[in-house]
Amino acid sequence: MYNEKGAHKLNVNVQKRLGTTLIKVAFEVPEEGITVLYGHSGAGKTSVINMLSGLITPDSGTISLNGKVLFDSATKINIPTHKRRAGYIFQDKRLFPFMSVRKNLLFGCRNKKNDKMVLTNIAELLGIADLLDRKPDSLSGGEGQRVAIGRALLSQPEYLLMDEPLSSLDQQRKNELIPYIKQIPDKFNVPVILVTHSYEEAAYLADHIVLLDGGEVTCNGTSEQILPQISCQSPLSFAV
Amino acid sequence: MDRILELLSDKDLAFTIALTAKTCCIAVALHAIFGLLIGYYLARKKSFCAALIDLMVTLPLVFPPIGTGFILLLMFGRNGVLGKLGITPEIIFTEAGVVTAAFIAGLPLVVKPIQSAIEKEVFKLAEAAKTLGKNEVQVFFLIVVPAVKRSLGAGLILAVGRSLGEVGITLMVGGNIIGKTNTISLEVYNSVMDADFLRAGVLCLILGSISVCVFFALRRLSAL
Numbered sequence: 001m002y003n004e005k006g007a008h009k010l011n012v013n014v015q016k017r018l019g020t021t022l023i024k025v026a027f028e029v030p031e032e033g034i035t036v037l038y039g040h041s042g043a044g045k046t047s048v049i050n051m052l053s054g055l056i057t058p059d060s061g062t063i064s065l066n067g068k069v070l071f072d073s074a075t076k077i078n079i080p081t082h083k084r085r086a087g088y089i090f091q092d093k094r095l096f097p098f099m100s101v102r103k104n105l106l107f108g109c110r111n112k113k114n115d116k117m118v119l120t121n122i123a124e125l126l127g128i129a130d131l132l133d134r135k136p137d138s139l140s141g142g143e144g145q146r147v148a149i150g151r152a153l154l155s156q157p158e159y160l161l162m163d164e165p166l167s168s169l170d171q172q173r174k175n176e177l178i179p180y181i182k183q184i185p186d187k188f189n190v191p192v193i194l195v196t197h198s199y200e201e202a203a204y205l206a207d208h209i210v211l212l213d214g215g216e217v218t219c220n221g222t223s224e225q226i227l228p229q230i231s232c233q234s235p236l237s238f239a240v
Numbered sequence: 241m242d243r244i245l246e247l248l249s250d251k252d253l254a255f256t257i258a259l260t261a262k263t264c265c266i267a268v269a270l271h272a273i274f275g276l277l278i279g280y281y282l283a284r285k286k287s288f289c290a291a292l293i294d295l296m297v298t299l300p301l302v303f304p305p306i307g308t309g310f311i312l313l314l315m316f317g318r319n320g321v322l323g324k325l326g327i328t329p330e331i332i333f334t335e336a337g338v339v340t341a342a343f344i345a346g347l348p349l350v351v352k353p354i355q356s357a358i359e360k361e362v363f364k365l366a367e368a369a370k371t372l373g374k375n376e377v378q379v380f381f382l383i384v385v386p387a388v389k390r391s392l393g394a395g396l397i398l399a400v401g402r403s404l405g406e407v408g409i410t411l412m413v414g415g416n417i418i419g420k421t422n423t424i425s426l427e428v429y430n431s432v433m434d435a436d437f438l439r440a441g442v443l444c445l446i447l448g449s450i451s452v453c454v455f456f457a458l459r460r461l462s463a464l
Contacts, residue, residue, distance in 0.1 A: 053371055054370075055367055055370070055371070080370075080375075081367075081370040081371055082370045082371075082372075082373050082374055082375050083373075084371075085373070086371055087371065088368070088371035090364075090368060092364070094364050094365055094367070094368035096365060096368075096369075096383065096386075098386045098387065099386075107369070107372055107374075107382075108369075108371075108372025108373050108374070110373065151372065152371075152372070155371075155372045155373055
């Protein structure tokens, strides 16, 4: 299951047909910091992170993280979602409405011995310590998204997937949440793969950018390399 | 009044009430288990097999109960379809037959609300639970069941009501044998046939009281 090739990298080389759309992506990104999958709506960004999480099975290809093979069609390896340890923050949060914030946070907690201490630490860090006894329905968009981040972090993921976590928030809430996201890789020692179609979000958050268009990777590099090439007015076209 | 007291202390009536209560308890447990499993399966799968199961579960809702009972008699009778294949479950004219009738009559009323309640949103929550390390079984009990518990409660209330009032299927499969398979509903029918309207009235009151108790119990459970 482990190999030396591709250590400390996320290697993705997959193909998947979804209806009439063919997603055929191959990229390699460092297993650290924040990697932004950037592209238009319909470019295949969410499908790619769904394949990384195991929620969608690619038709063919390989996915490996830090040398650990998560999917390989040739050797028929396909680690199921619940064993991948992929924290996933969905665009629509998906908090469990019948549980309190506290129970939501502890739902996937792997550190059962010190769960209360870990919960307190993460809740304070994310500014949700006062919300623990409330139900998800009573939270604002930003609070709900911070609870979703806390819930994913408490499951001690090996990598964190974020699907447009800021898209449903107004500018003020976005400004509040961005610093929390920015500090995740360093504070929790977990690489983040974040999907967005917003140039500003990519510019604020990305250490590394993978540009997707029409189900294919059109560019891949550090944010310093990629951002200057993207036009702010028409973010997905390259400035000539 | 003396006649009513005499009726209430009748041993045959005590048996009938006990049989009905026992049948209801077993049926409600079976409805909860199979209603959840079948409802979840039908909401997830869109195959031919799922369509066939859906048809079989829904049939007692749209087909006359006496007809459903007759089909069961043809299947499970000594010379029935299953009997010729060497499978002879002892359900015809037994207490098991009465429970089977109550189960089949009430099942669609549990399955249908659960099937509709398990919509896209529940599957989305299930996906979130999987990314948090829960397997299929854990997802079913920790996410699906709590998400549909109100629909389950509503379905069980309807199913218990249907089971209590079941006559057609029970008559064919249970046989209405006095002291063996005569439920309260069948005894109401027997009393009317004997022109004993007072007995029929008392039985209706008992039936109504059980229904009200079950209604409030399940309503409370589903609101938890």
